[in-house]
Amino acid sequence: xxxxxxxxxxxxxxxxxxxxxxxxxxxxxxxxxxxxxxxxxxxxxxxxxxxxxxxxxxxxxxxxxx
Numbered sequence: 001x002x003x004x005x006x007x008x009x010x011x012x013x014x015x016x017x018x019x020x021x022x023x024x025x026x027x028x029x030x031x032x033x034x035x036x037x038x039x040x041x042x043x044x045x046x047x048x049x050x051x052x053x054x055x056x057x058x059x060x061x062x063x064x065x066x
Contacts, residue, residue: 007025008026008028010029011031012030012031013032014033016034016037017036018036018037019038026047027044027047029047031050032051033051034050034053035056036054036055037056038058039060046059
């Protein structure tokens with residue numbers, strides 16, 4: 001899912017889940033026997049649960065230029 005603008009809830013039983021949220025908003029992702037990748041453009045709370053799978057989460061913070 002790309003371009004999500006609000007709260008996102010996904011559930012996967014045996015596949016990969018990829019979430020990118022450029023606008024912010026809470027993300028709640030659950031997967032069983034799969035992989036979850038979460039990337040957010042703004043700092044926010046992320047809740048993710050996985051059973052027998054891999055989980056990767058990135059929180060990208062804006063760079064400050066001196």
